Amino acid sequence: MLNTLEPIVYQGQFGPFSIDDHDRREVLLYRSGLAIAAFAFGLGSILVLTQPLTPSILTVTTLCFWLMTAGLGLSLWTIHIYLVALHRTLQSFWAIGTLTAIILTITQSLTLVATVYNQPLTLFGIGFTFAALTGIFFKEAFCFNRLETKFLTPLVPFLLLGHLSGFLPATVEKFCLTLWAGLFFIFALRKVIQPIPPDIGDKSVFTYLKQQAQTHN
DSSP: OOOOOOOEEEEETTEEEEEOHHHHHHHHHHHHHHHHHHHHHHHHHHHHHHSOOOHHHHHHHHHHHHHHHHHHHHHHHHOOOSOHHHHHHHHHHHHHHHHHHHHHHHHOSSOHHHHHHHOGGGHHHHHHHHHHHHHHHHHHHHHHOOHHHHHHHHHHHHHHHHHHHTOSOHHHHHHHHHHHHHHHHHHHHHHHHSOSHHHHOOHHHHHHHHHHHHHHO
16 A cells, blocks of 8 residues: 655745645656666667667667657656646657657568668657657756756757768767767666655646636636
């Protein structure tokens, strides 16, 4: 049975607010999704960088992508972001990327990872998944001043746009992928040990913004 804790009352910018078990569960789910995504991305990256790209390895890396996507979706469902429009935008990016990945999986004879690597233009669709991930990195860099996310925020689009345009040498792409996987793992690990309340944020701001939206409507 889940242990429950008494709500803790805090003084926010627009009044008092409390943190309850529902809030704590959302934070744990958010962090679990990040951990799943980081693990899957790291494993897939290791396989791509160290193993011959046989059909079986490419199949495993594709499964890693889907596991990463699932973890990212869980995090985007439970993340606390003050701006509703930004939250919905990141969720929409994830949905577009996921839908593109499903279509590519159905229509292409190659495994998904091989398709994206050999056909860089597919990043115009599936790249939305990584845009959503970059949005989380940006949010964490802005809210918590995390060093690793300050590197990840420009690194992800740099690598994807570099592969899309073809101007990055393979050695640079491999270095960027290694750095991405390592920093992502560090980020997810640090989230595990971070206190829960900061991830919930100032709930009085959520209440205020909701009231403002209702007033304007």
